[in-house]
Amino acid sequence: MSSAVFGKFLLQLLEGMGVTLEIFFLTLILSVPLGVLVTILRLSKNKIVSAIIRLYITIMRGTPLILQLYFFYFVPCLMLNLKIDKMVAILFAMALNYAAYFAEIFRSGYQAIPQGLKEAGKVFGYSKKQIFFSISLPLVTKRILPSFAGEVITLVKDTALVSALGVLEMYKVAQNVTNRMVSPLPLVVAGVFYFIFNAIVSKTFSLIEKRFSYYNF
Amino acid sequence: MSNILEIRNVTKIYPDMPRPALENVSLSLEKGQVLSIIGPSGSGKSTLMRCCTQLEKCTSGEIEICGIPLGKSKEDDRKALLKTSLVFQNFNLFPHFTVKRNITEAQVKVLKRSKEEASRIADELLKRIGLYDKKDTYPCYLSGGQAQRVSIARSLAVSPEIMFFDEPTSALDPELTGEVLKIIKDLALAKMTMVIITHEMRFAHDVSDKVVFLENGHVLVEGKSDEVLGEALTNERVRKFISSLG
Numbered sequence: 001m002s003s004a005v006f007g008k009f010l011l012q013l014l015e016g017m018g019v020t021l022e023i024f025f026l027t028l029i030l031s032v033p034l035g036v037l038v039t040i041l042r043l044s045k046n047k048i049v050s051a052i053i054r055l056y057i058t059i060m061r062g063t064p065l066i067l068q069l070y071f072f073y074f075v076p077c078l079m080l081n082l083k084i085d086k087m088v089a090i091l092f093a094m095a096l097n098y099a100a101y102f103a104e105i106f107r108s109g110y111q112a113i114p115q116g117l118k119e120a121g122k123v124f125g126y127s128k129k130q131i132f133f134s135i136s137l138p139l140v141t142k143r144i145l146p147s148f149a150g151e152v153i154t155l156v157k158d159t160a161l162v163s164a165l166g167v168l169e170m171y172k173v174a175q176n177v178t179n180r181m182v183s184p185l186p187l188v189v190a191g192v193f194y195f196i197f198n199a200i201v202s203k204t205f206s207l208i209e210k211r212f213s214y215y216n217f
Numbered sequence: 218m219s220n221i222l223e224i225r226n227v228t229k230i231y232p233d234m235p236r237p238a239l240e241n242v243s244l245s246l247e248k249g250q251v252l253s254i255i256g257p258s259g260s261g262k263s264t265l266m267r268c269c270t271q272l273e274k275c276t277s278g279e280i281e282i283c284g285i286p287l288g289k290s291k292e293d294d295r296k297a298l299l300k301t302s303l304v305f306q307n308f309n310l311f312p313h314f315t316v317k318r319n320i321t322e323a324q325v326k327v328l329k330r331s332k333e334e335a336s337r338i339a340d341e342l343l344k345r346i347g348l349y350d351k352k353d354t355y356p357c358y359l360s361g362g363q364a365q366r367v368s369i370a371r372s373l374a375v376s377p378e379i380m381f382f383d384e385p386t387s388a389l390d391p392e393l394t395g396e397v398l399k400i401i402k403d404l405a406l407a408k409m410t411m412v413i414i415t416h417e418m419r420f421a422h423d424v425s426d427k428v429v430f431l432e433n434g435h436v437l438v439e440g441k442s443d444e445v446l447g448e449a450l451t452n453e454r455v456r457k458f459i460s461s462l463g
Contacts, residue, residue, distance in 0.1 A: 120309040123270050124323040124375060125298050134326070138313050215355040217312035 009177050009186055016173035017193060023090065023159045023169060028152065030095035035102030042107055053103075060100035066161045068093045073165055090162055101151055109144035110136065114217070142212040149205035156198050170194070219284060221379050221410045222246040222269065227278035229264050229434075238264040239275070240434045246379070246427070249408035253421035253442075256431035257458060262414045265431070266381050269412070270303045283378050299327070302372035306384040308364045310356040316367050317343065317352040320374045328375060335374075342370040346400055362393030369400055380404070382413040398424075418459055422446040430455050 042053045060068070072093040076082040113136055121131040163172035174190035222245060229239040239261045246252050254262045267273040269280055271287060271294060280287045282297040310319050317339050324335035343349040346366040356364055365385055372380055382401065386394040398420050404411065405424045415421050421428060421442070428445040430438040430452070438445055438452050445455060 114309070116305055116307060116309040117311065119272055120303075120305065120311070122272065123298070123301075123303045124371075125295070125327040126323070130326060134322075135311060142313075215312050216357040 005181070006185075009181075010189075012173050012177065013170060013186070013190060013193070016168055016170035016190075019167060019169040020159045020171075020197075023094065023162055023167075024156060026091050027094040027098055027155060027159075030091060031098035031102055034095055034099035035106055038099050038103035039106040039110065042103060043110070057100045057103060060097050061104075065093070065097050065158055066164055068097055069161060069165060072096075086165060086167065090165065090167065094158075094162075098151070098155060102148070105144050105147050105151060106140065108147075109140040112143055113139050139217065142217075145205065145209050145212065149202065149209075152205070153198050153201055156201060157194065160194075219248070220245045220281075221248050221250075221283055222252075222412065223279070223281040223284075224265070224269070225279045225281075227265070227268060227275045227280060229261070229268060229273065230276045237276075237434050239268070241278070242431075242434070242436055243278075244429060244436070244439070246410060246412065248378075248410055250426040251405050251411045251413065251424055252427045252429065253425040254412065254414045254429050254431060255416070255418070255421060255455075255458070256429075256437070259433075260431040261434040262431050263383055264434075266303070266383050266412065266414060270301050270381055271298055272303075299375070300378040302375055302377040302380050304365070304368050304372050304380065304382045304385050307388050308356070308361075308368045310364055310368055310371070312356050315353050315355060316348065316359070319356065319367060320371050323371070323375050338374055339370075342373055346370050360393060361389045362396045365389065365397045366400055369397070369404075373404075379410040379412065382411065382415070384414050384416070386415070386417060416462055418446060418462065430458070 038053060038057070041049055042057070044050050044053075069090060073084075073086060073089040076084045076089065117135055117139070118131055121135050126134070159169060160171035162169055163175065166172070170190050170193060174186040177186040178184060224242060224244040227239055227242045228237055230237045242261070242265060244252070254265065256262055264273065268275045268287075269282070274288055283300050285293050285297040285300070287294060287297055310316075311322070314322060317336075320339040320342060321332070321335040324330045324338065325332055330338075340349065340352070343352050346369065348363055348366055348370075351359065351363065351367075356367070359367065365388075369385075385401065386397050389397065394417065398417065401411070401413065402420075402424055413421070413424070423442075425442040428438075428440065428442050429436055430445060432454070438455055445452070446459075
């Protein structure tokens with residue numbers, strides 16, 4: 001591969017990385033609040049609501065993400081003849097999928113808080129809101145950080161699945177160039193990019209965990 | 218003299234339990250008195266305490282705190298709640314707050330005291346329990362005895378009319394129970410109204426005005442400390458229970 005060709009490839013790869021980052025951050029921004037909402041509904045005392053949410057979580061976690069991506073893209077576009085932006089369909093599928101995983105992490109964290117701490121809040125006259133914001137939330141956050149970090153790292157890698165719909169994100173670019181050049185080098189370079197990306201994610205989370213390490217429970 | 222605590226014919230039934238946790242329990246306590254509740258596990262001691270501190274609602278019967286009936290209106294429940302406080306068996310200190318903030322938080326957030334006043338009260342209490350030097354420590358770095366002393370200070374800080382203690386030394390190593398019992402004894406001398414669930418019979422005898430023996434949700438024996446636990450101990454069931462504690 002000549003250096004001019006390689007330079008052009010790197011530029012394309014950077015563009016692809018932009019798309020990858022876009023999918024990553026938008027999915028994260030959408031799925032975390034959605035996950036909180038799903039957690040609240042999942043813990044609802046209304047049995048019908050909680051059953052529907054459980055079914056949703058089971059489906060999202062029980063089928064391949066790539067299948068969900070195709071589904072949310074093809075059903076509205078090809079079957080219902082709706083004009084939906086490809087990116088919108090992708091983000092819809094990604095957010096719904098990740099919200100299901102996040103919701104289960106949030107739920108396990110919430111249920112792991114000792115009942116006695118909430119009771120202490122009650123006995124001392126804290127309102128429900130005060131108990132949630134000044135006792136439950138900080139403790140849940142600390143508890144779920146490691147598993148949340150793991151899920152975010154998976155999300156970085158899952159962005160590559162979007163290539164199946166022909167989106168020119170980092171993996172698709174590398175794959176195209178590899179095919180054209182008949183050389184594995186572009187894939188290796190893309191792999192290094194993903195690796196560095198996740199190293200940054202890991203480091204960020206370990207810094208956050210450190211900030212929460214001044215106490216244990 | 219008016220009673221601070223009045224329990225009349227209280228019954229508590231949990232839906233999935235074969236028998237009532239409490240059945241027709243009646244008790245009363247005057248200001249400045251100490252009541253100890255003893256009895257085997259599953260006898261309903263904690264349930265009774267949880268009903269008084271509004272962690273549970275009793276199925277029937279009445280509880281009054283300082284003449285305020287529980288379960289009638291939200292305003293009354295709130296008023297009564299602010300007159301009670303509870304010391305838990307396993308402390309339940311807020312792990313993400315320092316020792317001092319554990320003591321100031323409810324004063325500021327619930328009683329709306331100024332930060333300065335809450336801080337002054339916390340410092341005083343910390344000196345009283347001998348843990349002023351631990352004020353900036355987090356609860357996970359305290360021994361069980363220290364944690365329970367802080368938890369007592371947290372309860373005192375909200376100026377309760379009546380304090381409930383749910384087996385305050387049961388989670389502690391034997392060497393650490395003394396420091397906690399001493400603080401409770403000092404409170405008794407200072408005429409704090411208290412209800413204490415305990416398995417420490419000598420302590421219960423020394424500190425209490427009244428002792429109640431609960432079994433299977435019923436009050437089996439009730440009387441002055443000396444009558445129930447003293448030399449004249451007459452009830453065969455109580456005698457058996459005490460000797461089983463070793």
